[in-house]
Amino acid sequence: MLKKPFVTKAQLEAICEKYPTPFHLYDEKGIRETARNLYKAFSWNKGFKEYFAVKATPNPTILKILHEEGCGTDCSSLTELMMSERCGIVGDEIMFSSNDTPAEEFVKAKELGAIINLDDITHIDFLKETAGIPETICCRFNPGGVFELGTDIMDNPGDAKYGMTRPQLTEAYKRLKELGAKKFGLHAFLASNTVSNEYYPELARILFNVAVEIKEETGVELSFINLSGGVGIPYTPDKEPNDIFVIGEGVRKAFEEVLVPAGLGDIKIFTELGRYMLAPNGHLVTRAIHEKHTHKEYIGVDACAANLMRPAIYGAYHHITVMGKEDAPCDHKYDVTGSLCENCDKFAVDRMLPKIDIGDLLVIHDAGAHGFSMGYNYNGRLRSAEILLKEDGSTEMIRRAETPEDYFRTLEGFNF
Numbered sequence: 001m002l003k004k005p006f007v008t009k010a011q012l013e014a015i016c017e018k019y020p021t022p023f024h025l026y027d028e029k030g031i032r033e034t035a036r037n038l039y040k041a042f043s044w045n046k047g048f049k050e051y052f053a054v055k056a057t058p059n060p061t062i063l064k065i066l067h068e069e070g071c072g073t074d075c076s077s078l079t080e081l082m083m084s085e086r087c088g089i090v091g092d093e094i095m096f097s098s099n100d101t102p103a104e105e106f107v108k109a110k111e112l113g114a115i116i117n118l119d120d121i122t123h124i125d126f127l128k129e130t131a132g133i134p135e136t137i138c139c140r141f142n143p144g145g146v147f148e149l150g151t152d153i154m155d156n157p158g159d160a161k162y163g164m165t166r167p168q169l170t171e172a173y174k175r176l177k178e179l180g181a182k183k184f185g186l187h188a189f190l191a192s193n194t195v196s197n198e199y200y201p202e203l204a205r206i207l208f209n210v211a212v213e214i215k216e217e218t219g220v221e222l223s224f225i226n227l228s229g230g231v232g233i234p235y236t237p238d239k240e241p242n243d244i245f246v247i248g249e250g251v252r253k254a255f256e257e258v259l260v261p262a263g264l265g266d267i268k269i270f271t272e273l274g275r276y277m278l279a280p281n282g283h284l285v286t287r288a289i290h291e292k293h294t295h296k297e298y299i300g301v302d303a304c305a306a307n308l309m310r311p312a313i314y315g316a317y318h319h320i321t322v323m324g325k326e327d328a329p330c331d332h333k334y335d336v337t338g339s340l341c342e343n344c345d346k347f348a349v350d351r352m353l354p355k356i357d358i359g360d361l362l363v364i365h366d367a368g369a370h371g372f373s374m375g376y377n378y379n380g381r382l383r384s385a386e387i388l389l390k391e392d393g394s395t396e397m398i399r400r401a402e403t404p405e406d407y408f409r410t411l412e413g414f415n416f
């Protein structure tokens with residue numbers, strides 16, 4: 001599918017007069033539409049709720065927009081819990097899907113009334129001793145092995161640190177019931193960034209069958225099933241995006257076939273999407289500041305891997321649009337680089353693009369999730385600003401860029 005920026009060149013030039021590059025730009029309209037379509041796709045399920053994975057885009061303005069569309073938060077650390085609380089998103093609008101959890105984080109989650117999703121059976125006693133067992137509790141499942149769709153291996157749960165084994169699940173629900181828990185959920189995250197309408201329906205079927213077995217084995221009737229994240233987006237233009245309506249319908253079919261006949265038709269479906277909600281609704285905007293002609297052709301930009309780490313650590317493809325040259329022939333082969341003293345700091349390698357001139361604005365697509373949030377300060381590089389493009393076309397800075405003083409703030413030892 002052709003990837004088009006959600007801003008025009010003229011719009012972006014005007015934005016850049018207000019805010020210097022590089023910055024992350026988010027599209028409020030796109031975010032709201034994505035959330036509304038998700039809710040429509042699952043409207044057949046009473047109680048459906050999306051808990052947005054805060055780690056994907058931890059910005060209060062984004063969380064509040066999503067909250068207005070009915071979404072809660074999926075947190076997994078103390079600061080994510082605190083951010084959610086400060087946004088006024090508390091109680092059962094928080095899913096606490098953590099792992100290797102410090103005691104103080106269970107205490108905070110319990111205090112906020114968050115739904116705690118236990119990653120391990122040993123965490124039952126840990127939680128009992130630190131915060132106490134809440135009325136509502138969720139368990140994370142890991143079936144092991146590989147997760148396949150047809151003949152494609154999608155991911156490798158057997159190698160993943162998360163979740164409990166199938167026998168542990170049964171034991172966990174029994175024990176939690178003994179300890180006074182009243183409402184129960186089941187969660188699993190078995191494959192990441194799936195570009196397939198089959199992932200959620202297949203995962204749902206697995207979890208629905210487990211729910212039926214759990215009822216038979218323990219008498220526990222689950223209240224909700226959390227399909228977690230993993231619905232992905234096509235980073236490359238050759239792939240078709242997921243169709244959330246087909247996905248919702250696929251889950252509904254499994255629900256009707258497995259849960260309804262077992263008398264479990266009241267189970268609520270929850271999701272914890274991050275990438276699907278935000279990735280396409282964010283651009284990293286950067287400017288070409290150097291060209292270099294050596295053994296290869298390089299374009300140096302003013303953003304670097306500290307602003308978007310995925311290409312450097314996963315070799316991930318992010319589509320690039322050279323603004324104003326959308327229709328020019330892609331007849332130049334470039335490496336598009338940042339300034340880190342690391343050769344992996346390249347937004348594109350051997351990418352065919354239109355001829356780039358110094359000063360050109362580049363939009364790096366699909367940076368709205370796991371983009372800014374994975375940023376870091378290597379080489380003393382500073383995190384960029386985050387800008388919201390509002391529905392009326394105006395812009396608002398929703399996080400300022402870091403300054404050198406921010407970077408020096410935690411240093412101690414002499415008067416710096």
Ligand SMILES: *Cc1c(COP(=O)(O)O)cnc(C)c1O
Pocket residue numbers: 053055056074097189192193228229230231272273274275276369
């Ligand atoms: C990262 C994560 C998510 C979100 O994953 P996406 O791939 O962004 O949808 C959801 N739940 C948990 C527990 C996660 O760790």
